[in-house]
Structures are given as C-alpha cells and as structure tokens.
Amino acid sequence: MDRHPKLSLIVPVYKVEKELGRCVESLIGQDGCSTEIILIDDGSPDGCPRMCDDYAAADERIRVIHQENSGLSQARNEGLKAASGDYVWFVDSDDYIAEGACRKLAEAMRRGADIIAFGFYTTFRDAKPDADYVSLHSNISDGECAAPKDFIIRTIRDDSFFVQAWTYAFKRTFLLENDLYFAPGMLHEDIQRIPGVLLAAKSIEYVNESLYIHEIRKDTITTTQNAAKAIEDTKVILKEWRDMFDRIGDPELQSWLYHELVVTYIFSSYARGLKGWWVEGMDFRFAMTHAKTAKLKARVLKYEALSALEGIRGTFGGKE
Numbered sequence: 001m002d003r004h005p006k007l008s009l010i011v012p013v014y015k016v017e018k019e020l021g022r023c024v025e026s027l028i029g030q031d032g033c034s035t036e037i038i039l040i041d042d043g044s045p046d047g048c049p050r051m052c053d054d055y056a057a058a059d060e061r062i063r064v065i066h067q068e069n070s071g072l073s074q075a076r077n078e079g080l081k082a083a084s085g086d087y088v089w090f091v092d093s094d095d096y097i098a099e100g101a102c103r104k105l106a107e108a109m110r111r112g113a114d115i116i117a118f119g120f121y122t123t124f125r126d127a128k129p130d131a132d133y134v135s136l137h138s139n140i141s142d143g144e145c146a147a148p149k150d151f152i153i154r155t156i157r158d159d160s161f162f163v164q165a166w167t168y169a170f171k172r173t174f175l176l177e178n179d180l181y182f183a184p185g186m187l188h189e190d191i192q193r194i195p196g197v198l199l200a201a202k203s204i205e206y207v208n209e210s211l212y213i214h215e216i217r218k219d220t221i222t223t224t225q226n227a228a229k230a231i232e233d234t235k236v237i238l239k240e241w242r243d244m245f246d247r248i249g250d251p252e253l254q255s256w257l258y259h260e261l262v263v264t265y266i267f268s269s270y271a272r273g274l275k276g277w278w279v280e281g282m283d284f285r286f287a288m289t290h291a292k293t294a295k296l297k298a299r300v301l302k303y304e305a306l307s308a309l310e311g312i313r314g315t316f317g318g319k320e
Helices: 017-028 046-057 071-080 099-113 148-157 170-175 187-199 228-244 251-272 285-292 294-314
Strands: 006-013 034-042 060-069 087-089 115-124 134-135 168-171 204-216
Touching: 006 017, 006 099, 006 294, 017 034, 017 046, 034 046, 034 071, 046 060, 060 071, 071 087, 071 170, 071 187, 087 099, 087 170, 099 115, 099 168, 099 204, 148 187, 148 204, 148 251, 168 170, 168 187, 187 228, 228 251, 251 285, 251 294, 285 294
Parallel strands: 006 034, 006 087, 034 060, 115 204
Antiparallel strands: 087 168, 115 134, 115 168
C-alpha cells in the first residue's frame, strides 16, 4: 500500500446543529495521513445542510451529499459508495474523534489488514464525570494482527466484543467486494452488520488507543426511537445472529459466538423491558448450554427466575 494511505471519514448528518461543528472540527484537525471527509446530509430539517455546504466551501477535503431522509444505514451506504480512500471510518455526527487519531491509524493502514480495531471513550453529557469510561481490549497487544477467529474469541472472553461500527476502520475494497453494506431501515444496524463483517475478514489489526469519543445524551436517537420498532428489529437481528452462527463450521468459534448471543440476548431483554424467551430458537436450555462462564450461567439463572416471577405476578394481578 502507498506510504501515505488515504482515509475516508464518512459522517451521516441529521438534526445535529449543536454537535456538528465539534465533530467536523475534530476531523479537519487531523494529520499523519491523507483524509477526505464525506458529509451526508440525510434530509436534515434544520441548519445542518447549510453548515455542511459552508464547511465544504472552506475545505477542499470535504464533500457533501444531500439526500432525502433515508436513515443512518442508507446514509452510510451512500458515503461508502462515494468514498475513494484506502480505508473508511464511519463517524456519527454527534460524536467526534480524538486528537491524533488518524496519525495513529496511518501505520496500521500501511500494513493493510482488512479491519483495524481500536478503543473508544464514552462520556455522558448529563451525568457526573466519573460516569465516563474507556473501552479497550485488555488481552490484545498494540499493533497485533490477528485472524478473525482469534480476535473474536479473545474479545468475547475479555467481555469486549464491540459491535459499534465506529470502533473500526475498514479497508474500502474489503467492504465493497464482499457487499458489506448496512441494512436500510433497521434500528441498531451496527449490531446487525458488524459480526458478519468481522467473520468475513482475513485479518484484523488492533491499535491500543481510545481514538473515538462517543457521547450519550438523554435525547439521542437510541433513547427516543419508537420502542415497538426497536423491539421488533432486535428480534430480527438476534434471529439473524442465531442463523449465521448455526452455519459456522468451526465448533470452537461457533461456541463462543453462541455465548456472545446469550450475553446480547439478556442485555437486550433488560434494555427493552422484556422477560422470557422472545426470539425463535432461543430458550433457557439453549442459554444454559452455551453460556461458557460461571458468570454468564448465573446471569441466565437470574434472568429465568425473574421472568418466572414476573409471570406469576401477572397471573395473580401483581399480588404475591
């Protein structure tokens, strides 16, 4: 690969007037590699379209795509189609990237892995500073390049199997040649897409730095979207996971992915306020069989007990 690899920063934009400037400024302030910044105005009804055009007029590295509102997945897909970089990095417009992030990615990009993984920093706008935290892979060394099976198993064991698209930089040709686009109209599109992307890769390199800053606000899309659609899409995604993992021929890799499926199922149940076994092909027996650690088995037993108790309360009108 060229000594100066090019990175395409793809930023879907929708109703983020207050945050857009911070995001774009963090991108244009990067050095260490060639960059292009693609802002996809997803039919934003506020001042974002004008802001995007103003940024493009002021910096030749910035391109703007205006489209009718089609959702985050389609905006990312359009950005990927328009990108010309060796690698692409999907950045949410209400987040931003760390100073020197592109410089730290440059050396890894030169080595040419299909995927470059890195850590991130999560901050809560409406909480105390001590609520913020850093997410890294504690058992993978900086600069280490691993086969997907090794990377996946080690991150699941470490309880750090991250499915957020913005914690990876992807070789552009790898995504295009494998038709790895995001599913339009799907909530939680990262959860739906990233496991399959990791499985399709030939190599994954790790940069042991927090290169991305993810801010959680009370009014973010994940906390205001239609609850019924979020539940239905989660059901579809977890069923897709089960079907995908069923087709894996490597027993060791399959067993760890089933373990992660159980982890995600229980987390999603609590997040959506659901009880019991609501995804086809998953039940208490499946969860206990594929929970590979004592910690997860205990969580499954607790979840089953709470679900059963809720059923008893419902039968007797909430009285004990």
